[in-house]
Amino acid sequence: MICKEQGRARGPPSEKIVPFSQKHGILEVRFSRAERWAVRMDDGILLFHGSKEEVIYPEIRITRYTKDFSWGFYCTKSYQQAYRWADRRSADGIVNVYRYRENPALKILRFSEMSDKWLDFIAQCRAGGSHPYDIVEGPMADDTIWDFVNGFISGKISRSVFWEYARFKHPTHQISFHTVNALRCLTFERSEHIHDGKTER
Numbered sequence: 722m723i724c725k726e727q728g729r730a731r732g733p734p735s736e737k738i739v740p741f742s743q744k745h746g747i748l749e750v751r752f753s754r755a756e757r758w759a760v761r762m763d764d765g766i767l768l769f770h771g772s773k774e775e776v777i778y779p780e781i782r783i784t785r786y787t788k789d790f791s792w793g794f795y796c797t798k799s800y801q802q803a804y805r806w807a808d809r810r811s812a813d814g815i816v817n818v819y820r821y822r823e824n825p826a827l828k829i830l831r832f833s834e835m836s837d838k839w840l841d842f843i844a845q846c847r848a849g850g851s852h853p854y855d856i857v858e859g860p861m862a863d864d865t866i867w868d869f870v871n872g873f874i875s876g877k878i879s880r881s882v883f884w885e886y887a888r889f890k891h892p893t894h895q896i897s898f899h900t901v902n903a904l905r906c907l908t909f910e911r912s913e914h915i916h917d918g919k920t921e922r
Contacts, residue, residue: 764820764822765820765821766798766820766821767819767820768797768798768821769802769817769818769819770795770796770797770806770816771802771803771805771806771808771809771810772807772810772814772817773814773815774815775815775912776817776912777909778909779904780794780904781901787846787847787848788846788897789843789846789847789861789895789897790846790852791852792899793897793898794898795897795898796821796895796898797861797893797894798894799894800816802861802893803817804915814916815912816912816913819907819908819909820908821906821907821908822906823906824902827856828853828856829855829856829857832858832859833859835887837880839860840870840880840883843870843874844873848874852899855899855902856896856897856898856899856906857897857899858895858897859894859895859896860893863893866886866890866892869886
């Protein structure tokens with residue numbers, strides 16, 4: 722479950738190799754200054770979920786506050802983003818690693834970039850609206866842009882002002898799973914503590 726992030730995250734080092742076991746078919750994950758991650762897989766792709774605990778069996782939980790794409794189980798293709806989620810949630814945060822195999826029979830909505838449709842969809846979901854999609858994938862902006870999103874939703878700033886503020890920002894990635902069939906696309910691979918001195922699982 723992804724909750725509202727609080728506090729200040731201690732970012733990972735700018736360059737770090739995080740080894741993964743060969744039996745999982747994973748070569749390596751590298752922190753880069755551009756915050757772009759590449760993981761080569763023979764079958765499916767890797768997704769990461771930052772949490773305060775190991776999550777072997779993902780769940781969809783209804784919380785007090787709605788999320789960007791409504792209630793669901795949220796992951797990202799960015800290890801660094803999951804690292805930040807985990808670090809903000811707990812002093813002993815954990816990054817959970819899943820193999821994602823897309824099911825073409827499911828209803829999937831993708832936003833390739835921040836757009837008016839993306840912004841309106843987030844506004845609808847944050848207002849408590851629902852949608853018919855099993856999976857939604859798209860940009861996740863940084864804290865600064867979310868301030869602008871909230872300003873737009875509350876009517877404090879106009880759409881044109883939002884885009885004026887947001888156009889030079891670079892969002893990261895998020896993908897949310899909203900049905901049981903969607904969760905079946907995820908296979909738990911492993912989890913790891915984000916701070917040194919912990920044993921990998």
